[in-house]
Amino acid sequence: MKYIITLVLLFSVYNSFSQIKVDADFEGGNIDVLSIVDSTNTIVVMPALQTSTNTTKCWFYFKVFDFNKEKELNIDIKYDYRVMAPENPVYSYDKENWTKIKSKSNNRKKTISSIFTEDTVYFATGFPYVYSDVLNYTNKIASNKNVDTTTLVQSEGGRRVPKIIVADGDNKDLVWVIARQHAFESMSNFMIEGFVDYIISEDSLAREFRKKATLHIVPMMDVDNVAIGASGRMQKPIDFNRDWNPESHWKAVKEVKSQIEQTQNTNDYRVFIDVHSTFPGATYPVFCYFNMYKGTDRQKNIDRYWDIYEQYANIRPTKLSETKFKQGNIIADEYSSGLDCEKNGIPCYSSIEFSFTHECDWNTRTDGKPWTEKSLCQMGYDMGKALCKYITE
Ligand SMILES: [Zn+2]
Structure with a gap:
């Protein structure tokens, strides 16, 4: 429980002091925010809900907004197990039309780096079906x-x-x-x-x-x-x-x-x-x-x-x-x-x-x-x- 409270606090702190915002408070949504660096347009996240009843972190689904659309947005997704880190995560501007995107692997994390042209962009492990x-x-x-x-x-x-x-x-x-x-x-x-x-x-x-x-x-x-x-x-x-x-x-x-x-x-x-x-x-x-x-x-x-x-x-x-x-x-x-x-x-x-x-x-x-x-x-x-x-x- 302590772990969850810490994560919730971190999440709130990052969201209140950073320009870039991350949110997963919707149906099927799930992410922990580990850090946000506005200057490099970077967020570091990890699939969440590591609780006593959910012991494999392998699903994320969240939205990012208030980022700098002129620069590449960098998303580092951390994982416990390499096989659970998606080769082709997906993104969408409307939660309806999803596009696969390449991710790069490095030291138990996957990185997505790309220009995203709309104000809000959603990311998920694969095509969501809630x-x-x-x-x-x-x-x-x-x-x-x-x-x-x-x-x-x-x-x-x-x-x-x-x-x-x-x-x-x-x-x-x-x-x-x-x-x-x-x-x-x-x-x-x-x-x-x-x-x-x-x-x-x-x-x-x-x-x-x-x-x-x-x-x-x-x-x-x-x-x-x-x-x-x-x-x-x-x-x-x-x-x-x-x-x-x-x-x-x-x-x-x-x-x-x-x-x-x-x-x-x-x-x-x-x-x-x-x-x-x-x-x-x-x-x-x-x-x-x-x-x-x-x-x-x-x-x-x-x-x-x-x-x-x-x-x-x-x-x-x-x-x-x-x-x-x-x-x-x-x-x-x-x-x-x-x-x-x-x-x-x-x-x-x-x-x-x-x-x-x-x-x-x-x-x-x-x-x-x-x-x-x-x-x-x-x-x-x-x-x-x-x-x-x-x-x-
Ligand atoms: Zn299965």
């Missing part, structure tokens, strides 16, 4: 006749955790998709929007899918940490994605488990996907997924799914091997995997065809192009289409 964005998206699609937007649960912080169900009729095969178990991984939600956009579309494959299957999707699991701009990663008492043990802590995890168990009593539970975004600091493409099913029929199913995806998208994520049960906790894809279930005291979903963790990338596609909000949505759209083809063929 809590109200997911509420706006669910409202936008709510009138679709095949969509049921509902509440999974009220979070520990009293926020509504939205859930989307897509179907055309009853008695269907089951597909479950969740995202944002790690609150800072904002790239995931652009993928999710594209994914849902395809599945609710009037394309013939999507129509066939909706007659055969029901999609249950929870686009933002850790709404509380997204809302305050905390990373959520490795948080105490437990990271969301380590909480899929026989006894779970978080309400959203408990409720997804309970609903999966209920819905699969009467329907074939076929596919589970947990959407993440890897390290913002990766210097190579990290568009990937984890494969637990080495050499089994379920691996053939996953391979088939990505073969279909590749036909639509012309790129393919890298296959990584899973570090199964190493942490001593069960993670979401393991919970639904149908593997080692008796041993681990979790339900044995024998009908599951594949379960995997999918990792969206912050920086570069496997074909060398940069990921943008649009191409992240397109990735989701193609993944949705591949799922429809896989389920209905």
